[in-house]
Amino acid sequence: xxxxxxxxxxxxxxxxxxxxxxxxxxxxxxxxxxxxxxxxxxxxxxxxxxxxxxxxxxxxxxxxxxxxxxxxxxxxxxxxxxxxxxxxxxxxxxxxxxxxxxxxxxxxxxxxxxxxxxxxxxxxxxxxxxxxxxxxxxxxxxxxxxxxxxxxxxxxxxxxxxxxxxxxxxxxxxxxxxxxxxxxxxxxxxxxxxxxxxxxxxxxxxxxxxxxxxxxxxxxxxxxxxxxxxxxxxxxxxxxxxxxxxxxxxxxxxxxxxxxxxxxxxxxxxxxxxxxxxxxxxxxxxxxxxxxxxxxxxxxxxxxxxxxxxxxxxxxxxxxxxxxxxxxxxxxxxxx
Numbered sequence: 001x002x003x004x005x006x007x008x009x010x011x012x013x014x015x016x017x018x019x020x021x022x023x024x025x026x027x028x029x030x031x032x033x034x035x036x037x038x039x040x041x042x043x044x045x046x047x048x049x050x051x052x053x054x055x056x057x058x059x060x061x062x063x064x065x066x067x068x069x070x071x072x073x074x075x076x077x078x079x080x081x082x083x084x085x086x087x088x089x090x091x092x093x094x095x096x097x098x099x100x101x102x103x104x105x106x107x108x109x110x111x112x113x114x115x116x117x118x119x120x121x122x123x124x125x126x127x128x129x130x131x132x133x134x135x136x137x138x139x140x141x142x143x144x145x146x147x148x149x150x151x152x153x154x155x156x157x158x159x160x161x162x163x164x165x166x167x168x169x170x171x172x173x174x175x176x177x178x179x180x181x182x183x184x185x186x187x188x189x190x191x192x193x194x195x196x197x198x199x200x201x202x203x204x205x206x207x208x209x210x211x212x213x214x215x216x217x218x219x220x221x222x223x224x225x226x227x228x229x230x231x232x233x234x235x236x237x238x239x240x241x242x243x244x245x246x247x248x249x250x251x252x253x254x255x256x257x258x259x260x261x262x263x264x265x266x267x268x269x270x271x272x273x274x275x276x277x278x279x280x281x282x283x284x285x286x287x288x289x290x291x292x293x294x295x296x297x298x299x300x301x302x303x304x305x306x307x308x309x310x311x312x313x314x315x316x317x318x319x320x321x322x323x324x325x326x327x328x329x330x331x332x333x334x335x336x
Contacts, residue, residue: 048066048067061093065077071167074246129256130162132198133204135325136255138254142198160190162247163255164244171209180239192222193222196216200216213228256268264276
């Protein structure tokens, strides 16, 4: 299911306008006008543009973050703007000497996040941004918990990051706070809570969440009084907000969103497809480690030419859409 906030402009008069001319230097007002036209953002969408920062991956360009908000929903988009302000690019820029997903890897913070699977130095890191009220997250996360340890337990480590979609899931934020409180009791207690709350998802409401968590505590020998006290502690809420901010910095706008060694995968994914992708990442990491070892063993004056060829691996990715767990920015004509 996908959540759409659709609001059409009468007559689509915006579509008949000409694109405004770009100025010779970056100007936020000019850039906003240009992007509103090119992206078809409706007037009710609020746009905030950050100051330009030199790009670390695209010479001659600056990185400009654009923050969109509409009816309590938020979304962040990254654009590359030339130093003279005349050229604007949207998409991914790569440094051939680094992972194509290095910018994502740099933003993903794994410290103090619940995790399971392979130990330190795992070949593959899988980071999940999830929402305890999202039905698709329920299915995907429980499949991960069931299948991944047996299939890739010694090669893949999974980290869970809270990303409650507060505008559309009323109890998800508080459930995430309780999750952080369970994690304070122990890593094992978090994963017990994680599995339990997804299992009980259909029976939970904003009104009965507190009582349900006490049921969880009784059933699983958690300290219910500490869970209650912790849930009222601003520090636990701040931890969730930091996870949300991390997600926004990575342009996460849907749950579940997965990052496999930095590669972003948005939406539900069948386990058979995900397992193929994990196998590709494992093979790639193993080959990269071997190549690095060989390169390190060759004297500097005998280094081979770097223009070697390699086979490209691709995987067909199928996704099931879910209306509950995606936040879209409304555009003229419902364009996506």
